[in-house]
Amino acid sequence: MKAVYEKNPLLVGENKFCPGCGHSLLNKIIADVLVENGWADKTITALCIGCALNVTHYVNWDLVQSPHGRAAAVATGIKHMQKDKLVYSYQGDGDAAGIGLAETFHAASRGEAFTQIMVNNQIYGMTGGQSSCTTLIGQRTTTSGPAGRDPLKTGYPTKLAEIIAMVDAAGYVARVSLHDPVHIRQTKKVLEKAFRLQLEENKYSFIEVLAMCPTNFHVEPWDAPDYMVKNVLPVFPLGEFKTPDGR
Numbered sequence: 518m519k520a521v522y523e524k525n526p527l528l529v530g531e532n533k534f535c536p537g538c539g540h541s542l543l544n545k546i547i548a549d550v551l552v553e554n555g556w557a558d559k560t561i562t563a564l565c566i567g568c569a570l571n572v573t574h575y576v577n578w579d580l581v582q583s584p585h586g587r588a589a590a591v592a593t594g595i596k597h598m599q600k601d602k603l604v605y606s607y608q609g610d611g612d613a614a615g616i617g618l619a620e621t622f623h624a625a626s627r628g629e630a631f632t633q634i635m636v637n638n639q640i641y642g643m644t645g646g647q648s649s650c651t652t653l654i655g656q657r658t659t660t661s662g663p664a665g666r667d668p669l670k671t672g673y674p675t676k677l678a679e680i681i682a683m684v685d686a687a688g689y690v691a692r693v694s695l696h697d698p699v700h701i702r703q704t705k706k707v708l709e710k711a712f713r714l715q716l717e718e719n720k721y722s723f724i725e726v727l728a729m730c731p732t733n734f735h736v737e738p739w740d741a742p743d744y745m746v747k748n749v750l751p752v753f754p755l756g757e758f759k760t761p762d763g764r
Contacts, residue, residue, distance in 0.1 A: 525549055527557055530575030534568065537738025539695045539728025540636060544572050546705050550712065551578065551603075560603045563592035565612035568642040572607070586617030589624040592631045603712055605632040611641045611649040614677045618650075621677070621723075628686030630719040632711045635677065637753065638730035646733045650675040653752055657735065674752055678725040682758035688720030690759040694727040694750065696742040707757070720761060727753055 527548040534541040551557040560578045564570060566585040573580055583591040588606040596604040606613075613621050613635040621633065639656060641647040648658040648666055651674050655665035682690040689711055693704040704726060711722035727749055729741035736744050 525552055527552060527577045528575055529577045533571040533574050535730075535732050537729055537731040537741050538568070539638060539726070539730070540568055540571065542695050542701070543634075543636060543704070543726055543728060544576060546701065547708060548576060550705060550709050554709065554712070556603050556712065556716075559601065560605075561595050561599065563588040563595060563604070563606040565606070565608040565617070567609040567612055567644070569607050569609060569612075569636065570643070586612050586615070587620055588612065589617060589620040589629075589633055592633070593624055593627075593629045596629060596631045600630075603632075603716055604630075605634055605712070605715075607634050608636065609642065609649075610635060610637040610639065610651040610675075610677075611647075614675050615650045621681070622684070625681050625684045625687045625721055625723060628688065628721045630715055630721060632708075632715050632722045632724065634708075635723070635725045636728045637677075637725050638728045638733070639674070639749065640730055640733040642730055642733060651677075651753075653748060656748075658733070676753065678723060678753075678758050681723040686721060687723060687759055688718070688761050689714050689722040689757075690724075691722075691757045692725040692727065692753060692755050694745065694755055695729065696727070696745040696750075700755070703755075714761065718761065725753075727755075 525548045562580045565588045592606040639651045647660040652666045657665045678692040691707045694700045714720035731738045731741045
């Protein structure tokens with residue numbers, strides 16, 4: 518019998534993410550991209566603090582733990598010392614757009630030759646469900662009260678992809694989503710494009726990935742995709758915001 522599918526060999530341990538979490542799906546996509554292109558042995562990931570830490574339990578490529586908010590700075594250092602490697606930072610929205618906004622912005626402004634992946638689930642997940650800079654207006658969190666986020670008190674959701682797209686040295690900027698199979702395939706294409714631009718043209722890329730967090734959306738895992746379509750995508754539109762020479 519011909520095998521039509523097998524487990525990715527880079528996924529070797531136990532998946533400790535919550536049911537329905539976008540992180541586990543995204544790391545499966547990344548693993549597939551690395552295997553299909555023969556990049557696994559040359560990949561180094563700079564991890565943030567947060568839910569992303571669970572990836573250490575079940576992927577089999579090189580990982581470096583960064584202080585909270587400093588993954589872009591750590592990725593910069595790694596790439597300067599290992600110029601032939603595929604280097605990417607893997608960060609949540611609170612890490613990349615909140616605590617580490619300065620590191621994110623200045624890495625982009627210098628055009629550092631690595632790929633920055635920001636998983637945007639509109640929350641500080643692992644630390645208790647607090648509001649982040651991408652939390653939606655009216656979204657309930659452990660720090661916003663029962664009425665949800667009030668823009669008069671804490672501002673509006675930060676649209677970081679649009680901001681980074683205005684930075685001259687940024688090579689490729691896109692926002693993708695994991696809410697259905699069509700967009701999962703698009704996410705894979707965008708990540709592969711970003712990695713190729715890094716390896717072949719030394720381009721900095723910023724890829725924002727909209728991901729499910731049923732625990733902090735306060736919905737069942739199977740309802741999270743519909744929640745995203747109704748609430749998240751209208752605030753964070755998808756697309757490529759900047760490409761090299763219009764490619």
